[in-house]
Amino acid sequence: MSVIYVNKLTKVYSVVQKELGFSGTLKSFFHRRHKQIKAVDEVTFKIDEGELVGFIGPNGAGKTTTLKVLSGLLYPTSGEVAILGYNPWQRKPEFQKQFAFVAGQKNQLWWDLPAYETFLLNKEIYGVSDKDFNKRIEYLSKMLDISDLLKTQVKKLSLGQRMKAELIAALIHQPKVLFLDEPTIGLDVVAQKKMRDFIKNYNQEFGATIILTSHYMGDVEELSKRVIIMDKGRVIYDGQLSKIVSKFAKHKVVSLDFEKETSRDQLEKFGRIDQYDPFAAKIRISRDCITDVTAKILKELPIRDLAIEEPPIEEIVRMLFTKNK
Amino acid sequence: MKKYLAVGRIAFANILQYRWEYLLVQARAILLLITLYFLWTQVFKTRVNLFNFNREQIITYVFLATILRQFVIISATDQIAAELQSWGKFFSYLLRPIGYFRYWFTVDLVYKFAGLIPISLIIFIFVRVFNIVLTRPAGVFYILLFAISVLIAILIYFYIGILVSTAGFWTSQVWGLQFLVVLILEFSAGAYFPLNVLPSNLQFFIKLTPFPYLLYYPISIFLGKLSYLQSIQAILIATLWLFTIFLLTKFVWGKGLKAYEAWGG
Amino acid sequence: MTSAMQKNFKFHFCEAKLRKIMSNFKFSILKYCKVWLRLGKMRFQEYYIQSRLHSLFLISGKLVRFSFFFIFIIALLTKTQTLAGFSLYQTLLFFMTFNLIDITSQFFFRSAYAIGNMINKGEVDFILTQPVNSLFRIISDNIDLLDLATLAPVIAVLGLVIARLQTPITSTNFILYILLCFNALLIAFSIHVAIIALSILTQEISSEIWIYRDLMTMARFPVDIYSRSIQFALTFIIPIAVMVSFPAKVLLEVLSWQWIILAFLIGAISFGASIRFWHFALRKYSSIST
Numbered sequence: 001m002s003v004i005y006v007n008k009l010t011k012v013y014s015v016v017q018k019e020l021g022f023s024g025t026l027k028s029f030f031h032r033r034h035k036q037i038k039a040v041d042e043v044t045f046k047i048d049e050g051e052l053v054g055f056i057g058p059n060g061a062g063k064t065t066t067l068k069v070l071s072g073l074l075y076p077t078s079g080e081v082a083i084l085g086y087n088p089w090q091r092k093p094e095f096q097k098q099f100a101f102v103a104g105q106k107n108q109l110w111w112d113l114p115a116y117e118t119f120l121l122n123k124e125i126y127g128v129s130d131k132d133f134n135k136r137i138e139y140l141s142k143m144l145d146i147s148d149l150l151k152t153q154v155k156k157l158s159l160g161q162r163m164k165a166e167l168i169a170a171l172i173h174q175p176k177v178l179f180l181d182e183p184t185i186g187l188d189v190v191a192q193k194k195m196r197d198f199i200k201n202y203n204q205e206f207g208a209t210i211i212l213t214s215h216y217m218g219d220v221e222e223l224s225k226r227v228i229i230m231d232k233g234r235v236i237y238d239g240q241l242s243k244i245v246s247k248f249a250k251h252k253v254v255s256l257d258f259e260k261e262t263s264r265d266q267l268e269k270f271g272r273i274d275q276y277d278p279f280a281a282k283i284r285i286s287r288d289c290i291t292d293v294t295a296k297i298l299k300e301l302p303i304r305d306l307a308i309e310e311p312p313i314e315e316i317v318r319m320l321f322t323k324n325k
Numbered sequence: 326m327k328k329y330l331a332v333g334r335i336a337f338a339n340i341l342q343y344r345w346e347y348l349l350v351q352a353r354a355i356l357l358l359i360t361l362y363f364l365w366t367q368v369f370k371t372r373v374n375l376f377n378f379n380r381e382q383i384i385t386y387v388f389l390a391t392i393l394r395q396f397v398i399i400s401a402t403d404q405i406a407a408e409l410q411s412w413g414k415f416f417s418y419l420l421r422p423i424g425y426f427r428y429w430f431t432v433d434l435v436y437k438f439a440g441l442i443p444i445s446l447i448i449f450i451f452v453r454v455f456n457i458v459l460t461r462p463a464g465v466f467y468i469l470l471f472a473i474s475v476l477i478a479i480l481i482y483f484y485i486g487i488l489v490s491t492a493g494f495w496t497s498q499v500w501g502l503q504f505l506v507v508l509i510l511e512f513s514a515g516a517y518f519p520l521n522v523l524p525s526n527l528q529f530f531i532k533l534t535p536f537p538y539l540l541y542y543p544i545s546i547f548l549g550k551l552s553y554l555q556s557i558q559a560i561l562i563a564t565l566w567l568f569t570i571f572l573l574t575k576f577v578w579g580k581g582l583k584a585y586e587a588w589g590g
Numbered sequence: 591m592t593s594a595m596q597k598n599f600k601f602h603f604c605e606a607k608l609r610k611i612m613s614n615f616k617f618s619i620l621k622y623c624k625v626w627l628r629l630g631k632m633r634f635q636e637y638y639i640q641s642r643l644h645s646l647f648l649i650s651g652k653l654v655r656f657s658f659f660f661i662f663i664i665a666l667l668t669k670t671q672t673l674a675g676f677s678l679y680q681t682l683l684f685f686m687t688f689n690l691i692d693i694t695s696q697f698f699f700r701s702a703y704a705i706g707n708m709i710n711k712g713e714v715d716f717i718l719t720q721p722v723n724s725l726f727r728i729i730s731d732n733i734d735l736l737d738l739a740t741l742a743p744v745i746a747v748l749g750l751v752i753a754r755l756q757t758p759i760t761s762t763n764f765i766l767y768i769l770l771c772f773n774a775l776l777i778a779f780s781i782h783v784a785i786i787a788l789s790i791l792t793q794e795i796s797s798e799i800w801i802y803r804d805l806m807t808m809a810r811f812p813v814d815i816y817s818r819s820i821q822f823a824l825t826f827i828i829p830i831a832v833m834v835s836f837p838a839k840v841l842l843e844v845l846s847w848q849w850i851i852l853a854f855l856i857g858a859i860s861f862g863a864s865i866r867f868w869h870f871a872l873r874k875y876s877s878i879s880t
Contacts (some may be wrong), residue, residue: 091722356804367815501647512658
């Protein structure tokens with residue numbers, strides 16, 4: 001049985017139409033017009049135990065709304081949702097004790113106090129035993145390398161350190177299901193890498209089922225094999241990340257290093273130029289004729305080095321969204 | 326002059342924006358008024374004179390205290406402390422070609438007048454509907470003296486307000502101090518009851534402070550409790566207090582500004 | 591199975607189930623006490639770190655206000671002997687009961703003042719995902735242990751005033767006094783819950799809490815001083831009189847048993863209504879679909 005089961009989840013909001021102008025205000029006083037907005041439209045997917053799934057989509061795609069329903073914050077308009085067999089919006093403690101939500105932009109740690117104090121609060125709320133509590137704090141803080149910062153006031157920590165502490169606060173009760181909303185936002189490259197390593201490690205070590213949303217494709221690429229893409233309230237792709245490229249990208253990107261100066265027009269006939277420099281360039285070549293074209297390039301141009309790459313995933317995803325318009 | 330009008334206009338727009346909170350403040354004052362009105366009415370059911378007041382006079386005192394409180398003690402100056410917390414905002418004001426104190430006084434006047442109108446209206450309606458008898462002022466000259474004493478009272482509170490706000494140069498949480506000071510001030514000014522009620526030694530000490538000159542003395546002048554001479558004497562002492570507080574405020578403000586600049590925000 | 595055996599089995603089964611419910615209940619109470627204490631401790635550390643001077647000012651302010659009104663009542667009643675038929679110590683009883691209820695309810699339910707902020711910062715959403723009763727967690731969010739510093743002298747003075755009362759205090763009346771004080775807390779709880787629920791419903795900061803505070807201060811003096819219509823409003827619309835004047839009157843044995851029953855009824859009804867309202871607001875917040 002899947003850990004996260006979502007079937008035809010739909011969420012419709014009723015928004016009051018605001019009329020403009022004075023006569024509009026008067027009109028709306030007597031007769032309110034409602035507009036139905038389908039934030040989530042028949043979304044269906046299943047996630048099994050231990051999976052680490054990336055959840056991506058532009059703002060307003062319905063990601064946040066879906067996650068809110070899965071967290072038990074919102075009631076769905078229709079459809080079924082079961083997490084570990086529970087309906088999240090019933091907010092049963094047995095469910096909540098196995099679940100955690102970490103939002104990159106919102107903190108649960110109390111600002112003026114050491115993170116450790118908030119850990120203790122969660123310990124009481126989730127009913128974690130003293131033994132388990134100490135064991136987990138020790139393990140997690142060592143893994144995240146902030147053992148000596150637990151007794152420092154949260155406001156004195158850097159953003160990266162704070163995010164790590166937030167993670168620990170969320171993992172004290174060792175949840176089986178974990179939602180990470182933009183966990184690496186605002187972090188520098190080093191901190192991002194550390195965060196990703198930790199998440200991957202945690203997923204493997206404890207077999208937690210993780211849904212990760214992020215605007216950084218790097219997060220998604222490195223952490224999740226499977227990705228669910230949402231746009232305009234619908235799931236437009238659910239599957240292997242690697243397959244997106246081959247499914248949606250019609251071209252490949254060829255990087256060229258030249259031995260001597262090459263002009264633009266010499267290149268243009270082979271494909272669309274992405275980057276140009278007299279000594280290096282990148283051009284797009286459609287998939288079906290990649291072998292022929294690269295062979296021709298090697299023959300006709302002074303090539304020192306050539307590499308064939310997939311287009312960056314971000315570009316593909318962006319293209320998917322614009323296509324969906 | 327034009328720039329002050331502009332400031333006034335913005336202050337008024339701000340009040341309109343937060344009119345609900347503003348009305349709430351008025352509502353709270355009315356509730357206090359109701360409590361005190363009924364309290365004194367009850368007390369004077371069985372007697373004619375108490376603490377040198379008769380029934381009409383004490384009721385008038387209560388009504389006047391409510392109006393004057395809105396006028397004298399409600400001040401825009403408590404926002405200064407909050408503004409000091411935002412270094413950039415504060416300095417942008419200092420750079421403008423308008424005196425900081427004068428700017429706030431303009432805002433203060435707008436606030437006061439905006440508050441005066443609804444409260445006076447409500448009280449006027451109350452008095453008419455419930456046929457409440459009020460004491461008339463003892464004469465035209467007394468009205469003049471009353472007006473002067475109120476003007477001085479406004480200025481005194483204005484500078485006290487700034488003085489308390491200067492704590493914002495040194496700490497970030499000033500409203501605790503404001504809370505304590507305003508409370509002591511209100512009681513000592515006779516906002517809840519005329520000072521005559523208190524035991525005489527306590528009265529003596531309170532009358533050594535500037536606070537009674539905010540409400541108690543002006544109202545006493547209005548009610549004719551003080552003779553011409555006593556009224557003028559009260560006004561002179563009030564003016565003396567005004568100068569003292571003005572100098573003190575300027576001094577502390579200067580000190581605070583230096584400390585603030587040294588911080589760099 | 592014989593019928594006797596069936597009965598026996600049923601009995602043991604029910605007993606076991608009841609035991610389980612009791613132990614769960616006890617366990618919950620223990621857990622909620624722990625969470626409450628933890629929150630109180632954390633808030634105290636926060637205040638202590640932020641500004642001790644600030645807390646000192648607040649406590650001083652409250653004590654100043656208390657002392658001034660206390661002196662006022664003494665000064666007034668020394669001259670007038672009675673207020674609405676009550677002697678000095680009787681009037682002080684009303685005043686002290688007011689302070690007791692006011693401070694205690696603020697101590698327990700202070701978070702109603704900060705609920706707007708909580709909603710803005712998204713803390714309410716976060717609380718909803720945690721395995722703790724969300725109303726409890728919200729209400730306990732802002733515990734100021736320093737309130738106890740103002741409560742201690744109030745209780746001491748209250749004790750002194752009761753000791754000096756000339757009317758004899760029977761133990762029944764005293765117990766009823768305590769019970770009506772708890773009833774008052776129940777009503778205070780209901781009012782604060784209603785304010786919190788309103789904030790969640792409208793997603794706006796509710797400044798109405800201040801109107802409640804000021805209405806509360808009307809009970810500084812015995813409500814008998816007010817006109818009939820105001821007394822009615824303070825009994826049945828916003829039951830301030832029930833909260834403050836009734837306990838004092840019960841102690842002075844001037845409250846008939848009908849009113850006592852009514853007081854508890856009002857307490858129970860406000861509690862029920864406010865909890866209902868809370869659930870309604872929470873459902874709307876989670877936008878239940880029809």
